[in-house]
Amino acid sequence: MPDINPNTIELVKSTAPLLKKHGKQITTRMYEIMFHNHPEVKQQFDLSSQANGSQPAKLATALFSYATHIDDLESLSSMVETIAHRHVNTHVQPEQYPIVGESLLQAIKEILGEAATEEVIAAWTQAYQALAEVFINREGQIYQEQSG
Numbered sequence: 237m238p239d240i241n242p243n244t245i246e247l248v249k250s251t252a253p254l255l256k257k258h259g260k261q262i263t264t265r266m267y268e269i270m271f272h273n274h275p276e277v278k279q280q281f282d283l284s285s286q287a288n289g290s291q292p293a294k295l296a297t298a299l300f301s302y303a304t305h306i307d308d309l310e311s312l313s314s315m316v317e318t319i320a321h322r323h324v325n326t327h328v329q330p331e332q333y334p335i336v337g338e339s340l341l342q343a344i345k346e347i348l349g350e351a352a353t354e355e356v357i358a359a360w361t362q363a364y365q366a367l368a369e370v371f372i373n374r375e376g377q378i379y380q381e382q383s384g
């Protein structure tokens with residue numbers, strides 16, 4: 237499990253109510269930014285789940301769960317398993333994580349406006365990297381199992 241500093245944990249947790257309220261708006265915007273800047277990524281997604289909002293809703297739920305359990309990642313293990321398997325099925329690669337990360341941070345800034353202080357953005361940058369590391373490691377194991 238990655239090491240996340242206590243200040244980051246506190247800041248990320250403090251954004252949970254904002255994520256609850258604006259999460260779907262943030263993730264909807266995130267996909268817009270990502271598909272605009274990296275159109276090649278679109279082919280991995282079921283675009284009907286974008287259109288009906290189910291994928292942005294799932295991502296918003298996952299981010300809210302993460303914000304509230306960032307200091308207890310064990311409790312998220314079944315969520316991580318489901319997502320990691322879905323990612324492997326859709327051929328997600330480690331080098332794609334920064335693309336999602338930059339799009340997400342940009343969307344958080346746009347939607348939260350003044351509430352997205354420099355400190356909040358720095359905390360989410362670190363928190364996202366930690367979560368990405370969890371997925372990259374788990375997905376690496378699953379890819380390995382499949383090839384073996």
Ligand code: HEM
Pocket residue numbers: 277280281282283285291294295298299318319322323326328329332333334336364367368371
């Ligand atoms: C920490 C970062 C990420 C989180 C929290 C996350 C979260 C999720 C969630 C909650 C789902 C839905 C799983 C389900 O069906 O129950 C999902 C699916 C998916 N994710 Fe991620 N994801 C992340 C990073 C990425 C990256 C880097 C990519 C690469 C482009 C990616 C591509 C996908 C794709 C293609 C699907 C399947 C969507 C579909 O069926 O249309 N994700 N992800």
